[in-house]
Amino acid sequence: APAASTAAAPAPVTTAAPSAAPAAAAKPRVVVLATGGTIAGAGASAVNSATYTAAKVPVDKLLAGLPELGNLATVTGEQVFQIASESFTNKELVTLAKRVNELAKRADVDGIVITHGTDTLEETGFFLNLVVRTNKPIVMVGSMRPGTAISADGALNLLGAVATAAAKDSVGKGVLVSMNDDIHTARDVAKLTNIKANAFASQWGPLGMVVEGKTYWFRAPVKRHTSASEFNIEQINELPAVDIVYGYGNVPPTAIEALGKAGVKAIVHAGTGNGSVADRIVPKLNELRGKGTIIVRSSRIPAGFVLRNAEQPDDKYDWVVAHDLNPQKARLLTAVALTQTQDTKQLQRIFWEY
Ligand SMILES: NC(=O)CC[C@H](N)C(=O)O
Secondary structure, eight states, rough: OOOGGGTTTOOOOOOOOOOOOHHHHHHHHEEEEEESGGGGOOOOOOOOOOSSSSSSSHHHHHHHTTTGGGOOOOOEEEEEEEEEEGGHHHHHHHHHHHHHHHHTTTTTOEEEEEOOSSHHHHHHHHHHHOOOOOOOOOOOOOOOTTTTTTTTHHHHHHHHHHHHHOGGGTTTHHHSETTTTTTTTTTTTTEESSSSOOOOEEOOOOEEETTTTTEEEEOOOOOOGGOSOOOOOOOOOOOOOOEEEOOOOOOOOOHHHHHHHHSSSSSEEEEEETBBTTTTTHHHHHHHHHHTEEEEEEEESSSSSTTTTSSOOHHHOOOOEOTTOOOOHHHHHHHHTTTTTHHHHHHHHHHHHO
């Protein structure tokens, strides 16, 4: 058998028998970073599919319960946090992104899986997609039922996520979300259904599927991400204050006034319809814009996109539109972009490109 040092040599063009290098050496190495959520949840009984405590089970136990992972990759686990994802703050996002970045730079890591609560999974995934400069697969995964429930979905989702992180054809596709047999780009995906296992959907469709530990692809992202991003977590230590106000009938200006007083750097307005803004709210936003606050016009509608200068004269008001990003993702892109520029033309370019 050839020495192990020849393993990286170009593949022979003959049909000679494969080298007898140990199988373990050829296996992709995947690190599972655990942050909590239902995938680490536990309930009182097997019928408790929706009533349970999230973030209980440590990563070692999750991995030990799924020995089949060893057929796909050499898997190691690391507990980063043990929280429900609604309690994530900017601090956790930055800490996690820095850890993912460190691991992605290591020669002995081929892919990274992040177990996460589903409530803000799309936010963390999109943030990583913007700031971690790597081509290596980064795959987010969660579950809708705790491991103690009948028909728990966590084990299969985790198997799919490790398979996706281990797959060579996942390279360069940015941060992915592997849930319920689907593979989504973290940029497009959102939690759109509660309770049920098919919680996640992308308005432009998933990228592919993962079935019995094998990936199948049908499309690829066209927006800038990871290695093609102008942002880099190595230069980001904190995020500026950016918050969201919601649009609805009879909305008072109270929340906007409070955010203005709190000194937020930007407000994302989650408007009705095509990002429409109530007549009494417009002057409140413009008053803050006059003081330098960035105004981003998004929509509470989960599909379609906000068209610039429709519904509101964005050029005249010097506002930015969120394109097709939902308000929570628009918050993150605004915060990341503000670490580089305050210029609204640049900010709008960034919203078109990412
Ligand atoms: N299905 C879930 O993961 C939801 C549990 C919890 N609210 C969380 O987001 O962490």
